[in-house]
Amino acid sequence: MTNHSPTARRIAKTILNGFDAYFADFQNITLGAKARFETAAWQAVRQVSKTRIDLYKTKVNQVLRLVHSVTSKDTSQLALWRDARATYAQLIASHSNYEIAETFFNSVFCSQFDHAHIHDSNIFVKPSRTPDDKPLRDYSIYISYSARDGLEQMVEEILGDFGFSVPWENLPRDVENICAALRAVPLAGLGSGKQLRVDMLESVFYRNKAAYLVGRMIFHGEVMPMILPCLNNGRGGIFVDTLLHSNDSASIIFSFTRSYFMVDAPIPSRFVRFLSTIMPLKERSELYNSIGFHKHGKTEFYRHILAHMKVSNDQFVIAPGIKGMVMSVFTLPSYPVVFKVIKDHFDRPKTVTEQIVREKYKFVSRSDRVGRMADTQEYTNFIFYRNRFSEALLQELRDLVPSKLLITEKWVIIRHLYVERRMEPLNLYLQNASEEETREAMEEYGNAIKQLAAANIFPGDMLLKNFGVTRHGRVVFYDYDELCPLTECHFRKIPEARTAEQELADKPWYTVDEADVFPEEFRLFFSGNPTARAAFEELHSDLYDYRYWRRLQDRIHAGHVESAFPYRRKWRFRRRSLASAGRR
Structure with a gap:
């Protein structure tokens, strides 16, 4: 083993101790999810989710202060940190969560140096060792079941x-429902179940008002998801709401538009490997995000895009769609994300500031996104190769974000940006949509607004260009600079004009405060698309009524937490009672 200075060893040990303390606190918060689900403590679920997200930064700052206290040497010397990094690599060589420990070291370093000096000699840009990929052999985290004695017994x-700790509402009914759903799976021979093996993760995935039993079915070499969402009836009973068995339905459950799961994952990499077997199209970064390790998700994303850059040659370009007033947005056509940079100056009539915009994005990251807002990762000093930027994009960045831009002969460094999943803007999607597709998109658009509102989020600017369509056809909101808690809005009906002059006036004849919202004006969002407007008004005309919004506010003030299902309501099982089952 290479000898390292005593100071470097103290720094490395301090950071590793800090990581272990963070991970223990993270796990303890997570372990409380079971009791919160069983007691239907839905308000606590939301609060604890925010607490767990904030825990990481709190611990990083605490550890950096400890680093300063364990040595009298100058901690701004890069040579000291290089030595500490090498020592740390040795200390975590046999650590079961070495990859997340690397990310923690990176975070402490970046906090010390304000995200400068990003290089593999200083931090873990590359992993310290090759990941141990054994996707079907992590026996310690799942239990295997066989259907050789029948589906009913296995289920x-x-x-x-x-x-x-809470009893099942009606276990025989749930078993019957699950078996009927399994027999309906379009896979020849699965109905008999004789050759079916099911691997179920021992840990339950908790999120919002549901608990998900997550596993996989293995049948004649084919692997399929088996996900059982369970709900609490609020009267001391648990029931299985549906069975999800397709890759797409699993992907939606673990979507980037949803808040992070609470799941007891003592070795997260093993869970990520397992989940990859039922969602092979999802990147590791998304899966780490989904189980609450969003900081390591950032690391995984950065490593993945660096690897992608080595095997691609297309250029970053200005993102398609109507340009926004607040962000400059660009993308790499061969990679499914967009990069968003806050402009130095906002176009009129925007009155927000850069700090307000940052706070809005922070608000989203800590909110229940109910499947209707894209998760966004924030980066500082993101480094790109200059030769991969189109000249048009470079010019736009010079014009719009010069204070955040550093260009050298080799690099383009952007001091602050957000990364978000790329979606087709709804206004562009509708341009080529059929009448049926338009109707489905308008149903989704209205549902997105309603579900966000029920989660106490008002989008503010609800123009079609601020919503995107995912590959699963879901409509998602992604422009956050004007959103706010729904309870901060004042919903009003437009007063009747008393004179002809008032009715024809260019400006309102009535007073309008900053928090005032007039739902009747939402019709303006469909200017130029009468087909979309007709479909929306047929499906969601209640959104034009100020009383709809006030009723929602009353429910939120009363402490009610709405259910937001990450699957279609028509897939939900019927909940007939045992008594009614006997009368059939």
Whole structure:
């Protein structure tokens, strides 16, 4: 083993101790999810989710202060940190969560140097060792079941092994529903189930008002998801709401538009490997995000795009769509994300400031996104190769974000940006949509607004260009500079004009405060698209009524938490009682 200075060893040990303390606190918060679900403590679910997100930065700052206290040497010397990095690599060589420990070291370093000096000699830009990929052999995290004695017995065993303290509402009914759904899976021979093996993760995935039992079915070499969402009826009973078995439905459950799961994952990499077997199209970064390790998700994303740059040759270009007033947005056509940079100056009539915009994005990251807002990762000093930028994009960045831009002969460094999943803007999608597709998109658009509102989020600017369409056809909001809590809005009806002059006036004849919202004006969002407007008004005309919004506010003030299902309501099982089952 290479000898390192005592100071470097103290720094490395301090950071590793800090990481272990962070991970223990993270796990303890997570372990409380079971009790919160069983007692239907939905308000606590939301608060604790924010607490767990904030925990990381709190611990990083705490550890940096400890680093300064364990040495009298100048901690701004890069040579000291290079030595500490080498020592740290040795210390975590046999650590079960070495990859997340690397990210923690990176965060402490970046906090010390304000995200400068990003190089693999200083931090872990590259992983310290090759990941151990054994996707089908992580036996310690799942239990295997066989259907050789029949589907009913297997399903009953599965449900019986999950130790909820609250009883099942109607276990025979749930077993019957699950078996009927399994027999309807379009896979030849699965109905008999004789050759079916099911691997169920022992840990339950908790989010919002649901608990998800997550596993996979292996049948004649084919791997399919098996996800059982469970709900609490609020009267002391748990029931299985549906069975999800397709890659797409699993992907939506673990979508970038949803808040992070609470799941007891003592070795997260093993869970990520397992989840990759049922969602092969999802990147590791998304899966780490989904189980709450969003900081390591950032690391995984950065490593992945660096690897992609080595095997691609297309250029970054200005993102398609109507340009926004607040952000300059660009993308790499061969990579499914957009990069958003806050402009130095905002176009009129925008009155927000850069700090306000940053606060809005922070608000989104800590909110329940209910499947209707894109998760966004924030980066400082993101480094790109200059030769991969189109001249048009470079010129736009020089014009719009000069204070955040550093260009050398080799690099383009952007001091602050957000990364977000790329979607087709809704206004562009509608240009080529059929009448049926338009109707479905308008149903989704209205549902997105309603579900966000029920989660106490008002989008503010609801123009079609601020919503995107995912590959699954879901409509998602992604422009955050004007959103706010719904409870901060004042919804009003437009007063009747008393004179002809008032009715024809260019400006309102009535007073309008900053928090005032007039839902009747939402019709303006469809200017130029009468087909979309007609479909929206047929499906969601209630959104034009100020009383709809006030009723929602009353429910939120009363402490009600709405249910937001990450699957279609028509897929939900029927919940007939045992008594009614006997009368059939």
